[in-house]
Amino acid sequence: MIYDQVQQQIANKIEEExxxxxxxxxxxxxxxxVRSLDKFERLTxxxxxxxxxxxxxxxxxxxxxxxTPYYLSLINKENFRNDPVFKQAFGGIGELVTxxxxxxxxxxxxxxxxxxxxxxxxxxxxxxxxxxxxxxYCRHCTRKRKVGDIDxxxxxxxxxxxxxxxxxxPQVRDVLLSGxxxxxxxxxxxxxxxSEISAIxxxxxxxxxxxxxxxxxxxxxxxxxxxxxxxxxxxxxxxFNHPNEMTSxxxxxxxKLADGGFPLGNQSVLLADVNDCPRIMKSLLHKLVQNRxxxxxxxxxxxxxxxxxxxxxxxxxxxxxxxLIGHTSGFARPTYVxxxxxxxxxxxxxxxxxxxxxxxxxxxxxxxxxxxxxKEPDSYEPKMCDRNCDECNLDLNLKEIDESEAxxxxxxxxxxxxxxxxxxxxxxxxxxxx
Numbered sequence: 010m011i012y013d014q015v016q017q018q019i020a021n022k023i024e025e026e027x028x029x030x031x032x033x034x035x036x037x038x039x040x041x042x043v044r045s046l047d048k049f050e051r052l053t054x055x056x057x058x059x060x061x062x063x064x065x066x067x068x069x070x071x072x073x074x075x076x077t078p079y080y081l082s083l084i085n086k087e088n089f090r091n092d093p094v095f096k097q098a099f100g101g102i103g104e105l106v107t108x109x110x111x112x113x114x115x116x117x118x119x120x121x122x123x124x125x126x127x128x129x130x131x132x133x134x135x136x137x138x139x140x141x142x143x144x145x146y147c148r149h150c151t152r153k154r155k156v157g158d159i160d161x162x163x164x165x166x167x168x169x170x171x172x173x174x175x176x177x178x179p180q181v182r183d184v185l186l187s188g189x190x191x192x193x194x195x196x197x198x199x200x201x202x203x204s205e206i207s208a209i210x211x212x213x214x215x216x217x218x219x220x221x222x223x224x225x226x227x228x229x230x231x232x233x234x235x236x237x238x239x240x241x242x243x244x245x246x247x248x249f250n251h252p253n254e255m256t257s258x259x260x261x262x263x264x265k266l267a268d269g270g271f272p273l274g275n276q277s278v279l280l281a282d283v284n285d286c287p288r289i290m291k292s293l294l295h296k297l298v299q300n301r302x303x304x305x306x307x308x309x310x311x312x313x314x315x316x317x318x319x320x321x322x323x324x325x326x327x328x329x330x331x332x333l334i335g336h337t338s339g340f341a342r343p344t345y346v347x348x349x350x351x352x353x354x355x356x357x358x359x360x361x362x363x364x365x366x367x368x369x370x371x372x373x374x375x376x377x378x379x380x381x382x383x384k385e386p387d388s389y390e391p392k393m394c395d396r397n398c399d400e401c402n403l404d405l406n407l408k409e410i411d412e413s414e415a416x417x418x419x420x421x422x423x424x425x426x427x428x429x430x431x432x433x434x435x436x437x438x439x440x441x442x443x
Contacts, residue, residue, distance in 0.1 A: 019078050042145075094254070143224075183216065184215050242272075244274065274304070304343035307345045369387065
């Protein structure tokens, strides 16, 4: 196969006498990652003009380069300028362009960090940054400010601070391990970390976000899966952006995880000239579900520094969702979201299917453009909810549920909340009232 031949050619250039077993050794892959322009040219045979080289070197000084030999082998060298793997892995001088709207920390993760390593944005879950290191530095990364710290790995003492915060915050039921890539940690550290978190009584599930099945699938070893299986329920989300990334090695890694009993999800980022095409996206989604991975999110590209060349209009995302809804299985469709700048969280953005609405009827349209109506009930009697669940006549067992006060839009809808509006703090009209 051409794919195998390319891998062998790259391995031969890395070592004069490479053993066959080396290529699938994930530590060997990391040791021989491409971290310089010169090595990239030598291994791929792709050569750049001196002027472009100067710009690329400036780019990599600001945003480091790191590509695994495996992911490097997926680049179509005959048409590399248009290759989706090349664009995600190698980047270009466009990353040096920073717009006024772009931010170092666009999601305000650091501002929502009560202790080092923890981002606590949503009421019942936290994001735990357990490493800043990745096997490959994606050029579209929203945390480019962190992956520049290429030598930074939190110590156990630092990780314990995050674990202590989770243990002392009983509303946290869901912990997402992120980074960097958590699977860059040694097996022993992963085992210890999962053991400590899973021992916290109020933690119900642990999630891991990783791109290893995409850029270094050989990291998904039998030994790693055996460790992970000890800590169910464990959910794993990965990050495929293009169908070209779904290789036989990637499929094997996903099969190991799925056979291990882990629910698998995928978070893609909508990237200009990479996957901003309904046909490409549908192909990717179908390949994912064929390999037991459920599409979870399709992200609008964040406002991180140097990503303007990757961003599409939101209308492109809506167009892609229109091409999916009704045209493929419901479980094969992701939720299209914008992760709001300033820490507003993920906001779903979907096509509008409600055309109009009256007191007793809703007018809807379907994916074909067929317009239909739904008759509202005439005799529905709204139930007043005072959040006193112990005296509710609905047949609910809420003994294990910690009912929290409704906030935001939920609070406006709640009968137990007397508020009639949400007013921004700097509202000029209301400030005059004071």
